[in-house]
Amino acid sequence: MRQLAFLLCFLFCGSLSAGPWPQPKGKGYFKLYEWWLRFDEHYTSTGELDPNATLGLYNTSLYAAYGLTDRLTGVINLPFYSRNEINNQISGTRGNVIFPGEAIGGLGDTDVSLRYALNKPGSTIPLAVSLTLGLPFGEDAGGTQENLQTGDGEFNQLLQFSAGKSLTDNLYATVSLGFNNRTNGFSDEFRYGLEAGYGLANRKVWLIGRLTASESLMNGETAATISSTSIFSNNAEYLSLGGEINVYLTDRLGISAGAATAVRGRIIAAAPAFSVGVFFDTSK
Numbered sequence: 227m228r229q230l231a232f233l234l235c236f237l238f239c240g241s242l243s244a245g246p247w248p249q250p251k252g253k254g255y256f257k258l259y260e261w262w263l264r265f266d267e268h269y270t271s272t273g274e275l276d277p278n279a280t281l282g283l284y285n286t287s288l289y290a291a292y293g294l295t296d297r298l299t300g301v302i303n304l305p306f307y308s309r310n311e312i313n314n315q316i317s318g319t320r321g322n323v324i325f326p327g328e329a330i331g332g333l334g335d336t337d338v339s340l341r342y343a344l345n346k347p348g349s350t351i352p353l354a355v356s357l358t359l360g361l362p363f364g365e366d367a368g369g370t371q372e373n374l375q376t377g378d379g380e381f382n383q384l385l386q387f388s389a390g391k392s393l394t395d396n397l398y399a400t401v402s403l404g405f406n407n408r409t410n411g412f413s414d415e416f417r418y419g420l421e422a423g424y425g426l427a428n429r430k431v432w433l434i435g436r437l438t439a440s441e442s443l444m445n446g447e448t449a450a451t452i453s454s455t456s457i458f459s460n461n462a463e464y465l466s467l468g469g470e471i472n473v474y475l476t477d478r479l480g481i482s483a484g485a486a487t488a489v490r491g492r493i494i495a496a497a498p499a500f501s502v503g504v505f506f507d508t509s510k
Contacts, residue, residue, distance in 0.1 A: 245400040246389055259502060269490075269491035269493065269495075270492070281310075283308070286308075298342050306334075307331060312329070334363065335360060341356035351389060356388070382407060401419070419437060435467075436469070437465070485499065
């Protein structure tokens with residue numbers, strides 16, 4: 227149903243390069259990763275759980291953050307192959323297939339950002355502001371019933387402020403606040419997040435915890451209850467908890483794995499999302 231939504235990919239593909247710290251000029255962080263979500267129940271518009279046909283979204287993506295100057299970082303999150311699928315819908319009484327399952331695949335919606343450090347690199351409490359453009363490259367009405375999507379069909383602009391603190395050489399924390407302006411009848415959103423990371427084994431292993439949230443302003447025109455099998459929606463809200471581990475195999479090359487799930491939500495999938503990837507960090 228169109229009233230189902232997935233937690234946006236950029237909430238789960240975070241890396242050690244995220245937050246208010248800029249990438250050094252000419253250096254960057256590059257990550258190839260797989261992200262997936264599969265669920266058979268969702269939070270309704272009143273926050274209750276309700277079953278649905280089993281749906282899945284699988285994104286193969288490239289994340290890159292590159293230092294354009296010592297204070298300006300360019301970021302892209304590109305799902306170059308996104309697959310949205312729905313299982314066969316089986317009658318509970320006769321056991322026959324009511325609607326056959328199907329899938330679509332192709333380019334997904336892409337985020338392109340500029341992040342600017344408000345104070346000089348090395349500041350005690352780094353501050354940054356970023357502008358993220360959500361580019362509607364994905365399919366918003368695919369399949370025989372036009373109910374499968376790899377994008378929501380709207381162009382959004384997220385303005386975000388972030389601050390951080392290196393508490394010790396191997397411990398940091400960040401906070402972020404943002405406003406997401408959406409188009410094409412979708413409601414605008416207020417977003418906030420907390421992140422903390424701890425380094426082990428001479429900072430070769432990083433454990434990261436995240437809290438992220440989105441609150442809808444309910445000011446759009448697109449209905450949240452249109453019958454569809456999409457997992458994109460309007461007026462979705464959530465409070466999500468997630469974790470990630472990053473392991474440096476060499477000074478620059480490493481692997482990562484993470485998971486996140488909504489502990490509270492409205493019009494959103496009630497299942498965890500997972501990611502695995504390999505990264506190359508030239509900033510070290």
